[in-house]
Amino acid sequence: MSEDENVIPQANPMPPTQPQPIPQPQPIPQPQPIPQPQTIPVSPQLPIAETPQPIPQPQTIPVSPQLPIAETPQPIPQPIPQPALSDESEAMPMATAEAPVTGQTRMETAWGSSEGDEEYSEMASVGQTGAGEIFQQNYEPWRGELNPRWMRNWAILRHHVLGIIKKGHRPWGVPTKIFLVIVFFASLSDAGLTLLASLIGESSFHSMWGVNRDNLYGHVLGFFPRNVMYYPIVAALLVGGVISEDRLHGTSALYFSRPINRFDYVGMKYASVAIIQAIIIIFTLFLYYLTEIMAFGRGWAWIIDTFPIFLGALMGGVLLIITYTSIGLALSSVSKGKFFPGIGLLAIILGTKTLAIIVKNLFDREILYLLSPYDCLAHVGQALVSTQPTYDQYSWTWSLASLIAMNAIALYVLSSRVSSMEVTRE
C-alpha cells in the first residue's frame, strides 16, 4: 500500500480557508549545484495565530541541471490549512514531545514526508550506476561425478610436489627452489666423480669416489657439508610453512570443509615433504649406485655383494627423511609462520649435536648424543651399512630407540595440533 493511500482524511474538518493564488513555478535562471530540499522553517518561537492562517506554499523541488526538466510546470502542492489547535501545548511539538524528536520527524508530522526529493535522487543514482556495465550473471549447473578418496589425496600430494617445478600449484618460495636445485646437483657430485673416474681410468680416483661401504654411508649421513648443511636445511625449508601457513592464511578451512579427514590431510602433507627430500637424497643415491654399474660395467656378482650395503644406506636415508619430516612438521603445526619451524628444526639438529660434542670433549661422555637426531641417525646408519662406528660407548640400539621416541613425540604433537585445527576460525 502506497503512502498516499495511507493518508487518512482529516478527522476534524477545518474551517474553510480563503483560496490563495497559486504562485507560478520559478524559472531556473542558471544551472546550479543540487541544493538540499527546501524545508519550511518551523520554530517553537513562531507565533501561532488564533485563527487559521494560510501557510506559505512549499518550495518547488529544486531540479539539478543534469536531470531532464519537464516542459510543463511541476505540480504544485495545494496549500495545507493549519488545523485548529486544541490548546497551546498541543500546537507546540517541542512542548508535547516526551522524548527528543528530530527536526525531520517534526517536519514529517506537520507536512508529510518529502518523498518527492527521494525520487529525484534515486533517478540520478540509477543513471550513474547503470552506465557501462556489461555483465550477465548466469548460474551454470554441473552434473559431474566426484572421484573417490584417493583422488582427493592425490590432489594434495600433487599440489605440493608439483609446486616445486610448476606454477599454479603450491607456491614455494624462490630461495627454497634455488636451494633445492643446488643441493640436488651437489648430491650428484659423487655420481659425477665416479663417471669421471671411469672416463680417465684413474684407479686411485675411483677408490676415493667410487661406490663402497663408506661412500654409500657418506652419501646419506657422512660427509661435511652434506650431513649437517644440506639435508637439515632442505628439511627446514620444506617443512617451514606446510602446516603453519594453513593456520596463517586460514586455508585449513578449505581442506576441512571438503571431504578430507585429518589423517589424509596430514598424511599427504607428510608424504609431499618426504617425497621432495627423497628425490634429493634417495634418488641421487640410486643414481650414484647406477652410475657405478653402468660406467664400470659391474656384473651380477658385484651387485649381489654390494646391494645389501646399498639397501642399508637407503634405509638410513629413509630414517633421516622420516625423522626430519616428523620433527619439522610438528614444529610447523605449532606455529603460524614458516620462520619458526625452519629455525627450530635447525636448532634441534645442530644445537643438540653441538651440545653433545661439547659434553664429550669436556667429560668424555657420549650419552648426550642420544638427544641429537643427527647423531642417532648416524649411529643407526653405521650399523645398517656396517661401516666403522664412531660411537663406541653405547649400542646402536639405544640410538634406534631414541629415534623412535623422537618420532613418536613429534607425531603425537603433530596429530594433536592438526586435530585441533578449526574450520571456522583459527
Added chain:
Amino acid sequence: MALENLNLDIKKGATGLLGPNGAGKSTFLKTILGLIQATSGDGTVLGHDIRTEGAAIRSRIGYMPEYDALNPEMDAINQVRYSGELLGMNPVVALQRAHASLQYVGLGEQRYREIKSFSTGMKQATKLACAIIHDPELIIADEPSNGLDATAREFMITTLINTVKQGDRSVLMASHLMEDVERVCDDIVLLHKGKLAAQGRIKDLKAIDREIEIHVWGGASKLEAAMKHRGMRVRREGRVMRIAHESDDLTSDILRCASEVGAQIRRMHEYEASLEDLFLVIMENLGYEVKTSEDLLSHPINARKVDAPGHMGGGAA
C-alpha cells in the same frame, strides 16, 4: 559453545542463521558439516547422517568461511581449481568449472591475478567461487557480506539471491547484518546460548510485531487517552503513536477516537518491524525457549513488549 536440544528442520531455499556472539552458530555449522560429533541425538543433512557420513555431507555442501581461507600467493583461478580437486574433481574438469565459477561471481577478468592483490570483496567472491565449484545442493555462507563496501555487498547479496532463485540451490547464511539476511532469506533460525530461540518464515515472524503508526496534529494526548480507554495498546513519542495491531477494525477504531476528541491524523500506515527489531523483540522479551512462528503468533501481546529491559528502567516482560 555446546548445542542443547536443538531440533531443526531447514527447508529448501534460503535460510538465515542468526544469533549473538557465542550463540553456537559456528558449532552448529561444524555439526552439520560433520566435523564434530554430537554427544547425543542425531540428524541428517541432505539425507546423510551427521554422525557417520561427514565426508558425504561435505561433498554435497559448499562452505564459504567467514575468515580468510585463501592462499595469497596463488592466483584466483588455481586456488578455485585446487578447491575443486580437493572435492575429488578431475584437474581438467576442476579448471573448467573454476573458470565458470569465477565468471559467475564477477571475477572473470581478474582470475589470473594473485589473491594478495585482491580487495576484500574480490576475496569474498573467490571464496564463494570455491564453494560453488561443484554445484553443491547447499551453500553455507558464513558472513558473506562482512567487511564489504556498498557496491561489493550489493553484488554479493545479488549473487546469493541469484544462486537461490536462478540456480535453485539452497543457502544457509549466517550473518549479523539483518538487512542482508532479510533480502536473501525466506526463513530464519535464531540461536541463543546453544538453544533454538526462534525459527520460521520471516514474514510470519514479523507478524508478531505489527503496528499501525499515526502522526497526529492537535489533541494528541486526548487521542492517546481515548485509545487507551478503548483498550488499545499505544506507544507514543510526541506526535507519533504506534498502536498494536490486534484487531481487524483497528483503523476504524482509531479514526473514531480521533473524531471524538477532535484530533487530526495526518498520516496513518502499517508499521512492519525490521528483522533487527524482530531479533531484539525475541531476544529481550520472549526468553530463550524454543519458539516457532506458531508459538510466537499465539502470544502476540508478549511479542510487542518492546520497552527497555526491566533492569534499565523499562517495563518489559
